[in-house]
Amino acid sequence: MVRLSLVPKDREFFNLFDEAGTNILHAAQLLGRLMKQWPDAGGLGREILICEQEGDRITHDIIHRLNSTSVTPIDREDIHALASALDDIVDFTEEAADFMGLYAIEAPMEQALQLTGVLEDACRNIAQALARLKGFQELNHYFVEVNRLENEGDRITREALASLFRGGIDPMIVIKWKDIFERLEHAIDACEHVANILEGIVVKHT
Amino acid sequence: MEPVDGVHSLLPDAGRGAPSPAAVRLAIVDSDSGFVRVLSNRVGAVGWRAEILTSPPPVEELSRLRQHAIVIDTSVLGSEAWPYLAQLCSSSAAQAVIVCTGPTSVAQRVRGLRLGVDDWITKPCHPEEVLARMEAALRARHAGTVTAEATEPVLAGELEIRADMFEAFVGGRAVGLTRREFELLQLVAGATGRVIPRERIYERVWGYAMAHGDRSVDVFVRKLRKKLEAASPGWKYLHTHFGVGYRFDAQEAGDVQEDDGDGAPPASSASLPPA
Numbered sequence: 001m002v003r004l005s006l007v008p009k010d011r012e013f014f015n016l017f018d019e020a021g022t023n024i025l026h027a028a029q030l031l032g033r034l035m036k037q038w039p040d041a042g043g044l045g046r047e048i049l050i051c052e053q054e055g056d057r058i059t060h061d062i063i064h065r066l067n068s069t070s071v072t073p074i075d076r077e078d079i080h081a082l083a084s085a086l087d088d089i090v091d092f093t094e095e096a097a098d099f100m101g102l103y104a105i106e107a108p109m110e111q112a113l114q115l116t117g118v119l120e121d122a123c124r125n126i127a128q129a130l131a132r133l134k135g136f137q138e139l140n141h142y143f144v145e146v147n148r149l150e151n152e153g154d155r156i157t158r159e160a161l162a163s164l165f166r167g168g169i170d171p172m173i174v175i176k177w178k179d180i181f182e183r184l185e186h187a188i189d190a191c192e193h194v195a196n197i198l199e200g201i202v203v204k205h206t
Numbered sequence: 207m208e209p210v211d212g213v214h215s216l217l218p219d220a221g222r223g224a225p226s227p228a229a230v231r232l233a234i235v236d237s238d239s240g241f242v243r244v245l246s247n248r249v250g251a252v253g254w255r256a257e258i259l260t261s262p263p264p265v266e267e268l269s270r271l272r273q274h275a276i277v278i279d280t281s282v283l284g285s286e287a288w289p290y291l292a293q294l295c296s297s298s299a300a301q302a303v304i305v306c307t308g309p310t311s312v313a314q315r316v317r318g319l320r321l322g323v324d325d326w327i328t329k330p331c332h333p334e335e336v337l338a339r340m341e342a343a344l345r346a347r348h349a350g351t352v353t354a355e356a357t358e359p360v361l362a363g364e365l366e367i368r369a370d371m372f373e374a375f376v377g378g379r380a381v382g383l384t385r386r387e388f389e390l391l392q393l394v395a396g397a398t399g400r401v402i403p404r405e406r407i408y409e410r411v412w413g414y415a416m417a418h419g420d421r422s423v424d425v426f427v428r429k430l431r432k433k434l435e436a437a438s439p440g441w442k443y444l445h446t447h448f449g450v451g452y453r454f455d456a457q458e459a460g461d462v463q464e465d466d467g468d469g470a471p472p473a474s475s476a477s478l479p480p481a
Contacts, residue, residue: 038425106425107420107422107425107426109417109419109420109421110418110420110421111419160419164417166415166417167415168415169414169417174417
């Protein structure tokens with residue numbers, strides 16, 4: 001007897017999300033290297049910008065496919081939300097890298113190195129979850145880990161901001177680093193948002 | 207080695223003719239309480255004594271105060287600004303007169319400088335810049351009285367540090383230091399053999415308190431060390447004291463045992479103190 005699946009066969013969405021996962025991880029790894037090597041970061045900023053453009057391209061491809069497909073393997077609103085949230089991660093990552101040059105940062109802050117490490121770990125978990133998304137199985141531990149990392153990112157950001165507002169710090173340093181810490185925190189928050197959307201998708205398919 | 211606590215100001219020492227940092231007396235004639243507070247805190251931090259005057263006293267009275275420098279906002283002088291400035295500059299009220307006031311025209315600034323004002327700074331301005339300009343004005347005032355002894359360079363290993371040129375030389379060849387690198391070198395070389403904590407280096411060279419986690423000192427020491435080692439490969443000058451700071455000591459490369467990495471503790475979440 002032939003077994004019929006009710007799930008549409010269009011696997012291209014999964015391939016595009018897998019591609020997006022690889023891209024966010026690559027961008028986060030480049031930002032980690034940029035932060036460690038700063039101010040001798042060479043062309044890493046440019047490479048991150050290319051990732052951001054690649055992210056836009058993938059998002060566009062997903063939305064285009066969504067508009068031209070009548071039946072999708074995941075709810076349409078989930079595909080849309082997931083694509084947008086993944087794009088946010090790489091956008092904030094690129095902004096943080098851009099601000100390092102734009103603000104003529106002389107040297108990195110330890111907390112920025114820690115935050116980029118957290119971002120990289122969160123992106124790695126998301127990339128791995130996206131690579132296994134089509135099975136909708138055994139993904140929960142990735143979401144738990146991303147949530148834990150987001151809490152860790154919040155804690156580091158709060159401490160980093162508090163350290164800027166201790167007396168006697170150059171106001172220019174405060175302005176510049178507050179912006180950069182916030183961009184890094186937004187990138188990590190966007191990872192949590194992605195994990196939440198994925199968790200919802202998995203619940204609907206199990 | 208004991209960390210240095212009282213590292214002197216970057217102002218040239220008394221031997222160069224300018225007053226020593228502790229002896230500098232300054233009058234601030236300004237009614238802008240916020241600016242006065244910030245500037246007096248800053249000059250106080252480098253050991254200068256500031257007299258705050260919210261309205262301009264007669265020039266003769268200022269002369270009696272025997273200040274080294276006067277910072278004045280012309281807005282407190284009203285319509286008498288030009289005659290007052292002319293009298294002040296021609297008197298012996300101070301060795302340096304700095305006007306620090308709001309936006310003015312080119313013609314006004316040129317007129318003031320030609321009257322004898324040593325420098326003209328436009329508000330809003332940074333207190334560190336005002337301090338640096340006062341130092342420069344005091345140096346300029348004493349340029350003619352510099353003694354041969356005072357211009358002697360600091361010699362360490364193959365290195366010759368020349369404050370008069372903001373540069374270090376090896377065998378007569380310039381190392382090629384930026385201003386900040388030079389200031390850092392001058393600071394640590396002025397305390398040869400003693401460990402200077404990273405926070406203290408930042409405070410003296412950058413002029414502010416160091417934010418926890420800021421790696422600027424480590425980055426600039428790394429740049430400076432790279433330049434010095436390229437210019438003088440057989441010698442080590444900057445030594446790392448892990449988790450504390452840096453020490454300047456000219457040692458032949460073979461004699462150096464310690465790690466020459468960053469003085470900062472490793473970047474890990476465990477190293478962060480509670481907020």
